[in-house]
Amino acid sequence: MAVAQPQQDTPRTKFAYDEWMEGRGVPVHRGFFVRDVRSVELSWWEERKCNAAFIQLMGQEGVSEARVTEIPPGQTLPPYRLAVDEVVYVVSGRGVTSVWNDAAPTPKSFEWQDRSMFLVPNNAYRQFSNMQGEKPVRLLHYSYLPLAMSIVPDPDFFLNNPYQARVSEFATQQDFFSEAKVVNGGGGLRWTDSGDPNRAFWYGNFFPDMSAWDKLDANTHRGAGGATVTIQFAGSDMSCHMSVFPPLTYKKAHRHGPGRVIIIPGGEGYSVMWEEGREKIIVPWQEAALFVPPNRWFHQHFNLGGKAARYLALHPPMQFHGYAEKVEDRLRDQIEYSAEDPAVRQLFEEELGKRGLKSAMPEQAYKDPNYEWEPKKF
Numbered sequence: 294m295a296v297a298q299p300q301q302d303t304p305r306t307k308f309a310y311d312e313w314m315e316g317r318g319v320p321v322h323r324g325f326f327v328r329d330v331r332s333v334e335l336s337w338w339e340e341r342k343c344n345a346a347f348i349q350l351m352g353q354e355g356v357s358e359a360r361v362t363e364i365p366p367g368q369t370l371p372p373y374r375l376a377v378d379e380v381v382y383v384v385s386g387r388g389v390t391s392v393w394n395d396a397a398p399t400p401k402s403f404e405w406q407d408r409s410m411f412l413v414p415n416n417a418y419r420q421f422s423n424m425q426g427e428k429p430v431r432l433l434h435y436s437y438l439p440l441a442m443s444i445v446p447d448p449d450f451f452l453n454n455p456y457q458a459r460v461s462e463f464a465t466q467q468d469f470f471s472e473a474k475v476v477n478g479g480g481g482l483r484w485t486d487s488g489d490p491n492r493a494f495w496y497g498n499f500f501p502d503m504s505a506w507d508k509l510d511a512n513t514h515r516g517a518g519g520a521t522v523t524i525q526f527a528g529s530d531m532s533c534h535m536s537v538f539p540p541l542t543y544k545k546a547h548r549h550g551p552g553r554v555i556i557i558p559g560g561e562g563y564s565v566m567w568e569e570g571r572e573k574i575i576v577p578w579q580e581a582a583l584f585v586p587p588n589r590w591f592h593q594h595f596n597l598g599g600k601a602a603r604y605l606a607l608h609p610p611m612q613f614h615g616y617a618e619k620v621e622d623r624l625r626d627q628i629e630y631s632a633e634d635p636a637v638r639q640l641f642e643e644e645l646g647k648r649g650l651k652s653a654m655p656e657q658a659y660k661d662p663n664y665e666w667e668p669k670k671f
């Protein structure tokens with residue numbers, strides 16, 4: 294299938310964060326997607342004493358940071374501090390993180406493996422170690438640093454600030470990095486705007502393996518019998534969700550705000566992204582592919598594999614949510630199967646045909662806009 298990365302008209306995209314990022318001397322990967330974060334080009338970052346790269350795809354500019362670091366076999370990187378919360382997704386490898394701050398100087402340490410995800414709280418020191426002797430570790434770091442630097446355009450304020458953090462939640466809770474717990478309908482927490490007061494989300498700072506996570510809620514409105522987990526990081530405004538959908542099916546197209554970084558924990562397929570009325574971009578994916586739907590672009594996910602596919606979407610601040618997840622926005626921001634361009638179905642069936650496979654999309658789903666999908670278990 295053709296993979297195009299055309300130039301698009303963009304508004305101003307140079308921000309304080311971009312100057313800092315471009316001055317680090319490591320690659321900055323741009324465009325619409327990264328085919329495989331496990332093999333994306335890195336180079337030496339002297340300040341952090343490791344190989345690294347930035348990923349800044351269209352739709353991230355000025356909102357969210359994505360950064361890749363590598364830890365050589367058996368090594369420990371020097372600790373660093375950052376004034377904003379940081380989500381870390383383990384692209385590959387096995388290791389340990391130690392976190393401490395001035396109020397709690399005894400490090401809290403926890404182990405992780407392929408596809409673990411955790412949050413390191415703002416202002417804390419963090420140190421990453423590779424526990425394997427033969428393989429490097431690759432970590433994907435995600436934060437709102439670009440947005441923060443647009444408010445205070447001084448990198449030292451975020452990277453070299455002697456501010457003494459007060460005793461934070463992580464300092465007082467022994468189990469801060471233990472497994473997450475479920476909270477129904479907001480649970481009185483700050484982030485409750487899921488659009489559904491009964492919807493559960495998972496609250497925590499450590500998720501051991503996103504490819505094995507099976508505590509999912511049916512997500513009936515986006516089609517394909519998919520299921521979702523919504524995650525709120527403890528003590529933080531940061532959040533994410535992961536969707537899982539069955540083999541040989543595809544989801545409905547939808548659109549929302551910028552800054553969402555999507556990484557694939559498992560599966561094989563492609564996504565199509567387009568600005569209304571403009572050329573479509575095809576994003577092929579498998580485990581460790583990464584892409585970002587640009588601001589207000591429609592996007593649609595297709596599973597070409599023989600097993601369920603998963604995508605993990607790291608959310609921008611909810612102020613950038615774009616509102617397209619609410620019931621009243623669906624007519625404007627979601628395309629039902631019955632209303633989609635017939636070429637969507639045609640491409641999907643062609644791609645399956647090349648693999649000797651057939652679509653599992655029920656014929657009725659294309660005829661009835663109110664077609665009810667059977668919720669699937671994953």
Ligand SMILES: [Fe+2]
Nearest residue numbers: 547549586592
């Ligand atoms: Fe989306």
